[in-house]
Amino acid sequence: MTEQDEKLSRALIDIGKELAAITDLDHLLTRILKISREVFHFENAIIRLVKKDGVTLESVASYGYSRAAEDETIRLGQGVMGKAAQDGKPYLLDDLSQAADYIPGIDDARSEMAVPLIARERVIGVFNVESPRPAAFSSDDCDALTILAGQAAIAIDNANLYADLCRVSREKENLNHLNNQILASVSLGIYTIDRSLTITSWNDGMAKMSHIPIEKALGKPLLEMFPTLEEEGIAGRLRRVLETGQAESLRLLHRGHAGQNRLQKRKLTPLKEKGRTTGAVVVVEDVTEFEQLLAQTVQSEKLAELGRMSAGIAHEINNPLSVISFANQVLLNEYNYQADQLELLERIDVEVERLQNLTSELLSYSSAKQEDRRDVTDLNATVGEVLALMRYELNKKQISAQTDLVELPAVLVDKNRFKQIFINLILNAVQAMDPQGKIMISSRLSDDGKVHVSFCDNGPGIPDKLKNRIFKPFFTSRKDGSGTGLGLYLCRKIIKDYQGELSVSDAPGGGCCFDVVLPGYDNKYGKD
Incomplete structure (x- = not known):
């Protein structure tokens, strides 16, 4: 080996070490081109990588080439570069005038050398140089460029893997952030335990219900935090879920950490990993209100x-x-x-x-009327509060409740009485619909300044002959005899007490709509 060969060999080793340390793909490609100029003294160079379709080469870095040459689409097997990528071996052409399938690169090109970029026994691209002189490249140049291409291919592949790892890491971080947002936003209390009944997660809803902050709950034995769970039967249910891997649900009067009795519904679901129950998820819904x-x-x-x-x-x-x-x-x-x-x-x-x-x-x-506690009320907010209270009843029949609420002026009503009205209208819809039905609650302001809140469902609807009868006292269409026939009568009576109206109509596409209409309240002047 000549002294020149030894210098080149040492330079290639140093170059390999340097390239292996670069993880940013753009920086890496720029450095590879700079090495080809400074070490090999090439007048031009272009790197093309195989696209995800596996059949096309795209230019990712170059110098000495025109924009048109860079933008040229080359398929595997097409031209010198396409053949090098397809066959996985270098090509050295001394006279391009004899190459019928030459794809133009630099101006007046006479010779070309293309070596494949191979990483993990897979061609990922091509390193190509050209010259306006015939026979400008020797076999030694081809061997040296092949070594550089091998080092560059490994470095490029590593950079791509690193980019993929960063992307997956960001996606996982975003997913964790989204999960945390969901757990923090729901009104339900949600926590998890391991097989030893130790708390492993505790969301904001649970912290509010129990008055125990997250940092004080994590890692603590559940029964140490809530000893009443044994006598309430929840501890036994949890052990059974951990043993059988089957979900359970229950309803109970729970004495909270502050000593208050709260009516709760609890869903106990096994937490599994590779088919093995590793813990349990507990969903707590406070239905007291x-x-x-x-x-x-x-x-x-x-x-x-x-x-x-x-x-x-x-x-x-x-x-x-x-x-x-x-x-x-x-x-x-x-x-x-x-x-x-x-x-x-x-x-x-x-x-x-x-x-x-x-x-x-x-x-x-x-x-005699009930005590009338009128106050300035936001009906949109009242709808939101009622839906939060009704979540269990809706979920029990897998009813989807959607809202389309616009900004409304306030109304002067007794908020609790209108909560009862909204609950009654939603319960009627839930009882009328089959599972997986839909309820749309919308609000609007009419041209005459009146506030409208509509409750529409996709249930069986109400026959025309019954629409005038449903608001009469003691009339019910329920075949099971569970209704008193007073709900809609009272709803309309209360609404009329506030100079409002309650009407029923057919919903678009089937079902029915109940429309609550009330006069808006002028906060500035304290009148309609």
Whole structure:
């Protein structure tokens, strides 16, 4: 080996070490071209890599070539570079005038040398140089360039692998960030445990429910944090889920960390890895407020029914009492009675008056309104609160609830009463639809300044002949007899108390829509 060969060999070793340390592909390609200019004194060079389609070479770096030559599309097997890529071996052409398939590169090119870039026994591209002189490159040049190409190919492949690793790492980081956002945004409490019942994750919803921050919960034994879980039966259920790998759900009255009793629904799901149960995911839904509102709605229906019954009884009693009173007055005015007889007639008059007062009180009770706590209310926000309360009922039948809410002026209503109305309308839709149905809740402002909130479903709809009857008291279309027939009657009655309207229509594509209309409230002047 000559001294010149030794210098070149050492230079190639140093170049290989340098290229192996570069992980940025653009920087790497620029450095390879610079080495070809400074070490090999090539007047030009171009690097083409195999595209993802596996049949086309694309230019990724060059010097001494025109833009048109760089943009030229070359397929594997086409031209000198295409053959080098397809065959995986170098090509050295001393006279391009004899090459019929030469693809123009530099101006007045007479000779060309192309060597494949091979990494992990796979051709990933081509390193190509040209010259305007015939026979400008020797076999020694081809051998040296082949060595450089081998080092460059490994470095390029490593740079691509590093870029892929960074991309996957970013995607994983973004996915973890998205998962964390979802867990932080849901109103449900979610936590995980391992097989020893040690807490391994604890979302913000769980922290709010339990009043225990994440940092104090992680790594702690679950039963140490919540000893009541044993007597409530949750601990036993968790052990069974870990043992059988089968999900379970339960509903219970749970005494929280602060000593308050909360009505909760819990879903216990096995956490598996490669088919083996490694822990459990616990989803906690606090339904205390929902149950309270539901109880208020039921109680309102019962009171309304009792009021109507009272009114009916009072009217039925008043009619004969009026006849008795009139007849008694006639008897008192037309005849002379003995003292004992007159006493009986006067006693009849007094008792009739007493009964009339009693029926008046019954009628007064039946028409009495609830305490009206009007306040400036955002109906869009009320819809959001109701949907949060209704999430379990919707999920139980896999009902999809979507919203299309626009900015609305406030309304002056009793917020709790309208929560009951919205719950009633959503429950009616849920009960009418099959599983996996859809509810669309939308709001709009009409030209006359009135606020509209619509509840549309894709259920079976309401026949035209029943649309005028559904708002009458004690009318129900439920075949199972579960309805009282007072829900829609009370909803419309309450809305009318606020100068509003409740109407029903057919939904586009099937189902029905209930439209709640209320006058807007002028905050500035405190009037409609």
